[in-house]
Amino acid sequence: LPVIAQADHKPGHAKPGAPKPPPAGADLTIAAQPNPTVFRGATTISGRLKGPNNSGQTVILRADAFPFATDVRDVATTTTDAQGDYSFTRRPFRNTAYQAVAGTKVSPVLVVNVRIRMSLRVSDTTPRVGQLVRFSGRACPAHDGLRVGIQRKTAKGTFRTVRRTTLKPATRCSAYSRRLRVYRDGTYRVVSDDADHARGFSRPRFLNAHR
Structure with missing residues (x-):
């Protein structure tokens, strides 16, 4: 992210005898919570x-959304409190780099990752052994054509992909639907990711198979 140059400063030309500027972040810190966040979710940058x-010092927040270095802009302004602390609340639409600027002081660049918001519905949570169950839901924002993994929780507590499907166009978001034959009890979720967003995953759903 570029920083604001002083009006009397020419880039690459330091004044004779002038002290070297401190490295980014030495005098202005930046962090985000939560990070990553989820699409349409808020994160506090402080x-x-x-x-x-x-x-009482002015702090400017600059943002540079994926694919980065193409649209850097000032997005918010605030002032520091009595301790020098500042904070902003943002709802980034996709992975976004942020940087705070206070006069000549510049924070490091902080990337806030944004997960795809995934939902999961199942046609039956108590299927018969061997029954076909439909897994369906939405992914926001729209990512038509992106692959979705249907995952099942293993005995070790990790998730393993058991089927894949593709996101289709839907109102404002994308949608998916895939049938899967269920033979035993299990906890399932769906996941998907792309370069502009971090991996999103749905809330897990438990299926209780019976004979």
């Missing part, structure tokens, strides 16, 4: 301006 006279 940090502290260090040094004397750090209260």
